[in-house]
Amino acid sequence: MRFKQLELSGWGRTTAAAVSAYRPERISAAADLVRAAGAENVVAYGGGRSYGDSAVRTGGAALLTERLDRILAFDETEQVVVCEPGITVADMQAFLVPRGYSLPAVPGTGFATVGGIVANDVHGKNHDRHGSIGDHVCWFDLLMADGTVKQVAPDNDGDLFAATIGGVGLTGIIVTVCIKVLPMPSNAVQVTEMRVRDLDHFFELFAEHRDRATYSVGWIDALARGAKLGRGVLELADPSPAGIPDKAPRRLRVPFDMPGILLNRLTMSAFNEVYYRRVPDGGEVSKKSLTAFFHPLDALHDWNRLYGRAGFHQFQCVVPEEGGASGIRSLLEEISASGSASFLAVLKTMGGEGRGHLSFPVRGYTLALDFPARAGVTDLLQRLEDITLDYGGRIYLAKDSMMSEAGFARMYPALREFRAVLEHVDPKGLFMSDQALRLGIRGPGR
Ligand SMILES: Cc1cc2nc3c(=O)[nH]c(=O)nc-3n(C[C@H](O)[C@H](O)[C@H](O)COP(=O)(O)OP(=O)(O)OC[C@H]3O[C@@H](n4cnc5c(N)ncnc54)[C@H](O)[C@@H]3O)c2cc1C
Known part of the structure; x- marks a missing residue:
């Protein structure tokens, strides 16, 4: 069995884990790794697009799935x-x-x-x-x-x-x-974009459109304050009956770690202003390819390097519908006062619970945004976690890198059932990630 010693990190690049990586081409070879693991921990590593430490185990084995791709x-x-x-x-x-x-x-x-x-x-x-x-x-x-x-x-x-x-x-x-x-029906969606004045306007538009449009997403200027708090752009979309010519996506690359200092309140406010004004006052209708609509950030390869060597944390939570508007307002007030937000925050509606014990969705509103890893960000993330808990919400494991063990246990009520299954199928705790250890999902005494 051939291992390669690698340093792997999540998309936020705040920590790197030294792992023994194994890249099987057949399922039988993956099974060989699991049988040979002994006391070593194993965890699957897919595309590495989770932001924190859920796909790595320091000192353990990483099962890279990229060649199991048929x-x-x-x-x-x-x-x-x-x-x-x-x-x-x-x-x-x-x-x-x-x-x-x-x-x-x-x-x-x-x-x-x-x-x-x-x-x-x-x-x-x-x-x-x-x-x-x-x-x-x-x-x-x-x-x-x-x-x-x-x-x-x-x-x-x-x-x-x-x-x-x-x-x-x-x-x-x-x-x-x-x-x-x-x-x-085709490779395209019909998209309507509209300017949203403030947070109340966002919730009015969600109420009006969430049952009509197939797709919806809000982009928020998380640095705007006062009367402008929550201003942004709402995109609504439906599948287009007719497609558009397929073009090879144009991909740019961030060639090196940008000096973190370039992302400051001034540059980010200017970027957000341009983004807001890009949509005319009366809105805009256009046809976009599914790729451009679903994956706008993929056009810039390695965009996580924009945050410099120290990396960044993403925060994503969902707050239940009841009280959701004031929950999102409290979060945005805390965020805009901190001045630490970067680029645009994403605000979406969610329809209901998932089928998994640790599924993230709850009917309500989900807010996601990035924070460069700088002094003060740990305290800010703790305050955002507290607000999320006050409103009965939860933080998304795919984005988490800093959640507290106590907060996690309160947010995921089916954790007990989840642990009971693990106890049954993996009593020795072979499958383990740094996140699972950090959040006390598995580990000593579990
Ligand atoms: C730019 C960007 C946009 C995103 N947008 C969204 C979004 O709109 N909605 C959303 O929900 N998420 C979003 N995410 C998060 C992303 O979709 C999830 O983190 C997803 O899990 C990443 O898949 P991956 O293959 O990269 O998994 P990894 O990051 O490699 O792994 C994630 C978890 O899955 C486990 N895993 C991977 N493969 C297997 C396997 N074969 N068997 C068992 N476990 C496995 C890993 O152990 C780990 O716990 C976004 C992420 C980025 C970077």
């Missing part, structure tokens, strides 16, 4: 696709869209893998309408701690199914997945 079957009558976990979302879309289908939940980056999106039960811009990816998983094959592979479906092992959807890799390695796909 599409195994596509049944147009049943509208299901069966694939290995390492195929990226972009490659899956490149297969599905020309055939008239799409993944039912598409995250904001095409570099995430199918295994990774199931393990975080990800949501797209259509959560109100179509839920998260776990709602569309028919079954998966799971490589278990004893080296065997088990097919898991809601009706043959509902507990293991619920623990694995959004289970951040802790029940085992997903080696095959069957997903029900969504009909998609």
